[in-house]
Amino acid sequence: MKPKHQRLALLGLGVLVLGAAAALVLTAFEDNLVFFHSPTELATKEVSPQQRLRIGGLVQDGSLVKSGSDVRFVVTDGAHSINVAYRGLLPDLFREGQGIVAEGTFQNGTFTAREVLAKHDENYMPPEVVDALKKSGEWQRSGGK
Amino acid sequence: MRRLVYVLPLVLVALLGVAFYFQLGTDTQKLPSALIDKPLPIFNLPPIEGDGVVLANSDLAGKVALINVWASWCPPCRIEHPVLMGIAASGVAIYGVNYKDKPDDAKRFLTQLGNPFIAVGADRDGKLAIDLGVYGYPETFIVDANGIIRYRHAGPINKVDWEQTLLPIVKKLQAR
Amino acid sequence: MIAEFGHFALTLALAVAFVQATLPLLGAHRRDTGLMALAPAGAMLQFALVALAFGALMHAYIVSDFSLANVAQNSHTAKPMLYKVAGTWGNHEGSMLLWALILSLYGAAVAAFGGNLTETLKVRVLSIQGMIGCGILAFILFTSNPFARLDPAPFDGQSLNPLLQDPGLAFHPPLLYLGYVGLSTSFSFAVAALIEGKVDAVWARWVRPWTLAAWGFLTAGITLGSWWAYYELGWGGWWFWDPVENASFMPWLAATALLHSAIVAEKRDALKAWTIFLAIVAFALSLLGTFLVRSGVLTSVHAFASDPTRGVYILLFLVVTVGAAFALFAWRGPALAGTGRFEPVSREGALLINNFVLTVAAASILLGTLYPLFLDILNAGKVSVGAPYFQRVFIPMMIPMLLIMAIAPMLTWRRADAGAAIVSLKWAGLVAAIVGFGIWLFINRASALAAFGIAIAAWLFAATMWELYTRARTWRGLLRQPRVSWGMTMAHAGLAIAIAGMTASTAWKVEDIRVMAPGETTEIAGYQFTLSNVSDVRGPNYAALRATFNVRRNGQAYTTLYPEKRIYDVGRQPTTEAAIRPTIWGDLYAVIGDADGNGSYVTRIYFNPLVGWMWTGALIMVLGAGMSLSDRRYRQVATADDTVEAHA
Numbered sequence: 004m005k006p007k008h009q010r011l012a013l014l015g016l017g018v019l020v021l022g023a024a025a026a027l028v029l030t031a032f033e034d035n036l037v038f039f040h041s042p043t044e045l046a047t048k049e050v051s052p053q054q055r056l057r058i059g060g061l062v063q064d065g066s067l068v069k070s071g072s073d074v075r076f077v078v079t080d081g082a083h084s085i086n087v088a089y090r091g092l093l094p095d096l097f098r099e100g101q102g103i104v105a106e107g108t109f110q111n112g113t114f115t116a117r118e119v120l121a122k123h124d125e126n127y128m129p130p131e132v133v134d135a136l137k138k139s140g141e142w143q144r145s146g147g148k
Numbered sequence: 149m150r151r152l153v154y155v156l157p158l159v160l161v162a163l164l165g166v167a168f169y170f171q172l173g174t175d176t177q178k179l180p181s182a183l184i185d186k187p188l189p190i191f192n193l194p195p196i197e198g199d200g201v202v203l204a205n206s207d208l209a210g211k212v213a214l215i216n217v218w219a220s221w222c223p224p225c226r227i228e229h230p231v232l233m234g235i236a237a238s239g240v241a242i243y244g245v246n247y248k249d250k251p252d253d254a255k256r257f258l259t260q261l262g263n264p265f266i267a268v269g270a271d272r273d274g275k276l277a278i279d280l281g282v283y284g285y286p287e288t289f290i291v292d293a294n295g296i297i298r299y300r301h302a303g304p305i306n307k308v309d310w311e312q313t314l315l316p317i318v319k320k321l322q323a324r
Numbered sequence: 325m326i327a328e329f330g331h332f333a334l335t336l337a338l339a340v341a342f343v344q345a346t347l348p349l350l351g352a353h354r355r356d357t358g359l360m361a362l363a364p365a366g367a368m369l370q371f372a373l374v375a376l377a378f379g380a381l382m383h384a385y386i387v388s389d390f391s392l393a394n395v396a397q398n399s400h401t402a403k404p405m406l407y408k409v410a411g412t413w414g415n416h417e418g419s420m421l422l423w424a425l426i427l428s429l430y431g432a433a434v435a436a437f438g439g440n441l442t443e444t445l446k447v448r449v450l451s452i453q454g455m456i457g458c459g460i461l462a463f464i465l466f467t468s469n470p471f472a473r474l475d476p477a478p479f480d481g482q483s484l485n486p487l488l489q490d491p492g493l494a495f496h497p498p499l500l501y502l503g504y505v506g507l508s509t510s511f512s513f514a515v516a517a518l519i520e521g522k523v524d525a526v527w528a529r530w531v532r533p534w535t536l537a538a539w540g541f542l543t544a545g546i547t548l549g550s551w552w553a554y555y556e557l558g559w560g561g562w563w564f565w566d567p568v569e570n571a572s573f574m575p576w577l578a579a580t581a582l583l584h585s586a587i588v589a590e591k592r593d594a595l596k597a598w599t600i601f602l603a604i605v606a607f608a609l610s611l612l613g614t615f616l617v618r619s620g621v622l623t624s625v626h627a628f629a630s631d632p633t634r635g636v637y638i639l640l641f642l643v644v645t646v647g648a649a650f651a652l653f654a655w656r657g658p659a660l661a662g663t664g665r666f667e668p669v670s671r672e673g674a675l676l677i678n679n680f681v682l683t684v685a686a687a688s689i690l691l692g693t694l695y696p697l698f699l700d701i702l703n704a705g706k707v708s709v710g711a712p713y714f715q716r717v718f719i720p721m722m723i724p725m726l727l728i729m730a731i732a733p734m735l736t737w738r739r740a741d742a743g744a745a746i747v748s749l750k751w752a753g754l755v756a757a758i759v760g761f762g763i764w765l766f767i768n769r770a771s772a773l774a775a776f777g778i779a780i781a782a783w784l785f786a787a788t789m790w791e792l793y794t795r796a797r798t799w800r801g802l803l804r805q806p807r808v809s810w811g812m813t814m815a816h817a818g819l820a821i822a823i824a825g826m827t828a829s830t831a832w833k834v835e836d837i838r839v840m841a842p843g844e845t846t847e848i849a850g851y852q853f854t855l856s857n858v859s860d861v862r863g864p865n866y867a868a869l870r871a872t873f874n875v876r877r878n879g880q881a882y883t884t885l886y887p888e889k890r891i892y893d894v895g896r897q898p899t900t901e902a903a904i905r906p907t908i909w910g911d912l913y914a915v916i917g918d919a920d921g922n923g924s925y926v927t928r929i930y931f932n933p934l935v936g937w938m939w940t941g942a943l944i945m946v947l948g949a950g951m952s953l954s955d956r957r958y959r960q961v962a963t964a965d966d967t968v969e970a971h972a
Contacts, residue, residue, distance in 0.1 A: 012668045017680060024684045024721065028691060031716035032709075036695075039706035057708060064248050069918070071839040072926050082278075091837050092558075092917040092926055106710075154657040157601065158650040161608070164694075165643035168615070169636070170701050230478075307474055308393055 037106060045109060046083040052110035055117075058085060059104040067099055078105065078114075085109075089116040188215075188295050189279035193269025197251040203243060203269030208291055212321045213241040214314075215289045216265070217277055219249045220257035225286045228304035229261045235310060236264035240318055244268035247277050247285060290314065292321045327392055330380025331471040334421075337373035337428070338461040340366050344431075344454030352444045352451070360443060363450035364435035370457060371425075371432035378425045381470050382412045391477035394418065394470045400481040402865040402893065410494030416634075417470035419497055423614070424460045426498075426505040430534075431457065434509060441530055448516035449509070456508055459641045467634050492552035500545030500572060504610035506538025507575060510582060511607035511649065514600045518652045523600060523660050528590035531603065533958040535586065536811075539579045540949030546572050547942035558900035558915045560833065560930040562938065565714040570693045571613030577686040578606035581679045588672045591737055594662035595676065600653060602683070608646040609686070615642050616693075667739045674732035681725045688717045726780050726823070729816065730787035734794075752790050756783035767832075774831030778824055785820035788813055811952025815945045822941025828934035829910075841924040849931035851912060852876045853885075858916065858925055866892045871916035871925065873903070887916045911935045 039057045040048070050056060058078060066077035074089045076099075087105055097103060097119065107116035192204035208215075216232060218225040236242050244265035246254050251270070258268070271277055280289065290299040299317050301309065344366030351359025381394070385408050390396040398415040399408055407414075413422040431453040438446045464470070513531040517523045549572065554562040563569060582602040588595045615638045667673060692709045699707050730752065734745040746753075760779025764772055792813050796802040836848045845854040854874045861870045873885040885903035892899070905912040910933035917926030 009666055009668060013666065013673070013676070016668065016677060020677070020680055020684060024688055024717075027717045027720055028688050031713045032695070035710055035713040035716065036707045037710055039708065069920060071920060071924075072837050072917075092915070092928055106708075151654075151658050154597070155654040157604070158647060158654050161643060161646050161650055165639065165647070167694075167698065167701055168639050171697055306393075306397070307478070308472070 039104075042078060042080045042083040042085045045085055045114075050109050052108060055106065055108060057104055057106045058087075058109075058114055059102065060085075061102055062097070062099050064099045078103065085114050086112065087114045087116050089119055093119055184297055184300065186297060188289075188291055188297060189276065191269075191276045191279070193245065193271060193276065196246055196249070196254045196268055196270045201269075203245070203267045205295060207267060208243065208295055210293050211241055212293055212318055213243055213266075213291050214318075215243050215245060215291060216286055217245045217247050217271070217280070217288070218286045219247045220253040225304070226257075226261070228286050228306075229257075229264070231305050231307060231310060232264040233262050234307075235305075240315075241266055245276060246270045248272065248274050288314070290317055290321065292324075326380050326383055327389065327471045327473070330377040330384075331469070333373045333380070334377040334461065334465060334471075337370050337377065337424075338458065338465060340370045340373060341428075341454045341457035341461055344370060345451050345458050346454075348447045348454075349451040352447045355444075357443075360447045363447040363454070364438075366454060367428070367431035367435040367450050370454070371428040374421075374425050374428045374461075378412070378421055381418060381421060382409060385409060385412045388481065389477075390479070390481050391473055392470075393472045393474045396474055396478050396481050398481065400865075404864060406491070406494060413497050414494075417464070417468045419501075420460065420464050420468050421470055422498060423501055423505060424457065424464060426501050427453065427457055427460060427508055430506060430509045434512075434534075438530075442526075445513075445516055445520060445527070445530075448519055449512045452512035452515045453508065456512070456645065459645065463634075463637050463641065467637050490552065490556055492548055492556065496545060496548045496552060499541055499548055503538050503540075503542025503545050503579075504572075504575060504613065506534065506541055507579060507603075507607040507610050509534040510538065510579075510603040514603035515649050515652060517600060518649075518656045521656055521659060523589065523596040525590045525593060528586045528596075528599065529958070531599075532583065532586045532590070533953055535579060535582050535603075535606075536949050536953050539576070539583055540946050540953070542572070542576050542579060543942060543949065544946045546576060547939060547946075551939055554935070555902055555904055556899075558902045558928070560835070560902075560913050560928075560932055562829070562935070565692075565711040567616055567693050568613070570689050570714075571609075571616050574686045574689055574693075575606050575610040575613065577682050577689075578602055578609055581682040581686075582606050584675050585679050588675050589662075592662070592672050594666060594672060595679075596662045597653075597657045597660040598679070600657065600660065602679075604646065604649045604653065605683075605686075608642070608649075609690075611638075611642045611645065615639060665738075669735070669742045670740045671732055671735040671737050673740075674728050674735055678725050678728055678732065681721055685718055685721045685725075688721070689714060692717065723780065726784050729819075730784045733788070733791045733812065733816075748794070749787050749790060752783055752786035755786040756780070771831050774827055777827030777831070781820045781824035781827065784823070785817055788816040788820065806957070807955035808952045808957065811948045811950075811955070814948030814951060818941045818944030818946075818948060820941070821944065822938045825934040825937030825939075825941060829932045829938065832933045834931040836927075836929045838927060839920055839924045840927045841922075846927075846929065848929050849910070850877060851882065851931070853914065853929055855925070855927065858919075861888075863890065866890045868901070869916060869919075871914075871927070873914050873929075875905070875912060883912070885912065885914045887914045889916055889918075906936050908936065909933060 037055050037057050039059065040050070042058065042060050045058060060078040060080040063077040063079045063084060066075075068075045072090055072092070074091075074093060076087050076089075077084045078087055079085075087107075089105070089107075104120045105114065105116040106118040106120070107114055109115075188205060188208070190205060192201045194200055195202040214235070218228075232242060242264050244267070246268055248271065254268075254270070258265075269276075280287075286304055288301045288305055289297050290301075292298050298321060299314065301314060305314065344363055347359045348361075348363035348366070351357070351362065381392075383389075384392050384395050385399055386405070388395065388399060388401050388408065390399075394415060394417050395411075398418075399411045403411065411418070413419045431450060434441075434446065434449055434453065438449070441449070510531055513527070513534065517527055546569075549569070550562045553564065554560070582599065585595045585599045585602055589599045615635070666676075692713050695709050696707050731742070731745050731749065734748060735742065756779045759782040760775045763778055764775035768774070792802075792805075792809075795809065796805055834849045836846055838846060840846065840855045842855050842857050845852050847853070852875065854876070856872045856874050858869060858871045861868050868888040868890040870886055870888045873887070875882045875885060883905045885905060887903040888901040890899050890901055900915055900917075903914045910931055913930040913932055915928040917928065919925050
C-alpha cells in the first residue's frame, strides 16, 4: 500500500472505533442513568413506574418492620416521607435515623428498592441526602411560615 | 491543524480543572449554614421526659453558648461526649438538643457518660433540627449573647477542633 | 520526641526535593557535572529522610502514642499488632506519607539502577521526580501533618473502621500505591524526553521496565482490592464500578496501552508522541484517583473523610503537574514524528488498534465516572451512572480487543499476512468453538452471551499457547525463550483465565436469600446447606454471632462453613464476615444476617462459579510482569550513539 492509503486505512479504522464507542456510550447512557429524587420531589413530581431512580433521606425512627427477609421502612427528608419495601439483607450500617440511598422503582406510593446503600463510615451522610434534607429545610422555612 | 491535536490534551485538562474547582466549591461539609449570622429560630423544648418547657430562646439570652444536637443512637455522639464534658468543665455553657430519642435511652446515655449540659430539651419531632438545617448528628452551634448563630460545626467535635477552631470563636464572642 | 524527629526529617526531605528538582536541571542544561551529581544524591537522601519520617509515624502507631492526633483518631490499644502497623497508612495523613515514601523509593531506584541511562536523561528524570516530591511533601506538611500533637493526650484511641481491620485491606494500599506512584517514573521519563526533544528506541527500552513494574503492582493492588470486596462486603460481588474502583482501573488501562506502545516505539521508531501522551495520561489518571478519593467530589463507598482545602491543593497539584506536561507536549510533541512506516496489517498495526481501543475504553469509563459531576455543575439534576452503563460500554469494546490480542503475536513486524496468521491459529479457533458450543449445549442454553465470553477466553488462551509452541517447538526451545517472551505469554494467558472467571461468576452465579431456623436445609447448585446452629462467640476485640452450616453433597458431608456477624467493641459497628469454601469450579459462600426474633435468621448463600480463576489469572499476569522485568535486556548499557543529542 502507498503511504497515503495506509494513513487513510488507519484513520478510517480509528474513526470506526471512535464511532462505535460513541454509539455504545450514548445508548448506554440513555438506559442507565439513574436520577436522584428527594422524598419531597417524589411527592410533588410524577415519575413513570418503570423508571429506575434513587431516593435518599433519613430512615424514620421506629418505622423499620421486618418479616423474614422482607423489610419495610420509611425514608424522610423532614418534609415528606416515602414507604420503602425491600427484600434481602440490609447493609451493616443501616440504622434508624441514619441517612441512606435506595435504588429502585416508585409505584402507587411505595418505593420498591432493589438496592439499599449505606456508606462504610460511621459519620456518613451521602451528599445527595444532605442536599435533599437541606432543600426540604429551606422549603419548610419559606413555605411553612 | 496537526499542531492543534497536540494542544488538545492541555485544553481538556484545563477544562476539567475548572469543572472540578467549581464542584469543590459546593462541597457540603464546610458549607456554612444558611443561618450563620441569623437569629436562632424560635423554640421551646420540653424535657427529655414529661411535659413543660425546659429550654427556650430566653434561656440563652445574654451569654455566649454552645447548642449541641445529639441522640443516644448516634455513635459519633458517644465519641464526642468526653470532649463536651471537658468543655463544660472549662466553664463554657452548653445546651443540649436531644434529637428524636427514646427518653430511657437518652437518660441512660447521660447517666453513664455524664451530663455536660446546663439544660437538655427534647426535639421529639425533629422540628428544631430542621429549622436549624441540621443534616447529621451530632452538630454544634455557637450562639452569641444576642441569640445570633455565629458558627456551626457538623460532626463530632474532637479536641483539636475545639482548641483550634471553636474555642477561639467563643473567646472572641465573649470579649465583645 | 521521635515524632518531632519524623516531622523534622520530613521538612528536610522537602528541602532536599526542592534542590533535587532545580539545580540538576540547570546542570543538565549547562553540562555542569557537579550540579548534575546532586540529582542521584538528592534522590537517595530524600528516600532516606522520608523513610525516617515514615518509620517515626509507624513507631507511634506501634507503641500507641496517643499524644499524636493522627494516632489517637485512627488507632486503639485493643487492636491487634498487625493492624496497628497497617494503621500507619489506614488514614489520610499516613497514606499520603506512604505515597511520598513510594515516590522517593522509585526516585532512589532510578538513581541506583539507572546506571545504563544517558547522564542527562537520568538527571532530568530525577529532577522531575523531585518536583513531584516537592508537591506531595508540601501537601503533607502544610495540609495533612501526621505529626500534629494533642495536648493533653487522650487515654485511648478512637479506633480504625473495623471494615478496614482486615489483612486484605492492610496490604491493599501499599500495593496500589506502588502501582499508582510507579507511573510517576514513566511520567518523569516522558517529560524528560520532551525536555531533551528526543524519543528513540533506547528511551523506549528504558521506560518499559519502570512501566512494567508499576503495571505489575497496579494489577496486584486492584486484584487484592477486588478480592477484599468479594469476601468482606458479603454480597459475593467483586467489582462494583464504584468511582474509586474506576479510579484505579483507568490508570491500569492506560499503563497497559503504554506498555504496548513502548514496544512499537522501540522496535519500529513509531508512535513516539503517542507513547509520551500515554505516559502522561497514565500518571494523570492515577493522580485523578487520589484527587477523587480525597476531595469528596464524587460519592463512593471508599472515600476518606473529605476536606475541601486538601481537595483544592490536590486539584492544583494535579492541574499544574499534568498541565505543565501537556503544555510541553503541545510545544515539543509535533517534532517527535517517527521514521517507521506503518502498514495497517502488521504487528505494530494490531498493537496500535488495541492501544486505541484501550484508550477509548479508559475514556468512556472516565466519562461515566465524571458525568454525574458535570450534570451537577450544570444543575441538570443529580444522577448516578450505575454498573449497567460500564458493562454495556466496556464489555463490547473488549471483544474485538481480545480477538486481535490473540492474533497480534503471530503477526510479523512491518508487514504481515493476516490470512496466514489466522489460518495458523485454526486449532485455537477450533478449541474456542468447541468450548463455547459445548457450554451452550450442555450447561446453559439460555446464556449464549456467557458461552461466547468463555469461548473468547478459550480462544485467547489456546492462541497464546499455540504462539508459544510455534516459537519454541521443542522442550529445549521452551527453555531458550527469552524471559520477556515468557512474560508476554504469562500475561496473556493469565488474562484469558481471569476472563473465564469473570464471565462465569457473573453469568452463572446462584444466589439464595431466605429465613432459616436452626436445623433447616436449603439446596443450592447441588450442595445441601444445613444451618445447624447459631452461637455467640468472642474475638480479641469484637463479639460475634457465628452460624454453623453443614454442607453436604450427594448425601455426603462435604464441608462446614462458619459465617459471622461481628460487632467491634469500639465504635459498635457491625461487620459481615462471609464464610467461603473455594473449589476449582466455584466458591461456596455463606453469610449470616439478623435474627428475626422468632429464633430464625436471614441467610444468604451463593455459589460463585470460577471466581478463583480470576485471582489465579491475575496472579499469573503479575508473575508475568515479574518475569519480563528479570530479563537481561533491560540491564544492557546504552550504546554510544544514544548520547548524541538532537535538540528540537
